[in-house]
Amino acid sequence: MKQQLAIVISIFVGGTLGTLLRYMINLHTISLLFPLGTVLENLLGSFLLGMLTGWVAVKAIPVALKEGMGVGFCGGFTTMSTLAADAVFMSGERSFMAAAVYLIISLFGGVLLALTGLRVGEGIAVRRQKEGDI
Helix, strand or coil, X not given: CHHHHHHHHHHHHHHHHHHHHHHHHHHHHCCCCCCHHHHHHHHHHHHHHHHHHHHHHHCCCCHHHHHHHHHHHHHHHXXXXXXXXXXXXXXXXXXXXXXXXXXXXXXXXXXXXXHHHHHHHHHHHHHXXXXXXC
């Protein structure tokens, strides 16, 4: 029961921080014609979640920390609902082509960066483990 509470608190804190960072990025990019803030959030969040996954594949970390960073921070930082809303808005207000480019960059870029992050996280964890740092 104590570990479950630690996990819930960790997800809450991570989600709060991820959401606040997402909001700050959107405030600074809202004036652009292209939803750059959402693209950056989703691509960076995909990379970070991939990196976390790669790290924990090599090195065990406390479950509460893993959940707080993955489910909490990355879940609060990235946003599928905004991606969908932006794509619908762009297809109606601007053009179908702009919406398609936005979706292609977001989806394929997200998967590519998640895979890249996975390899980077694994590599860092293995290297640090060999050096005796972890």
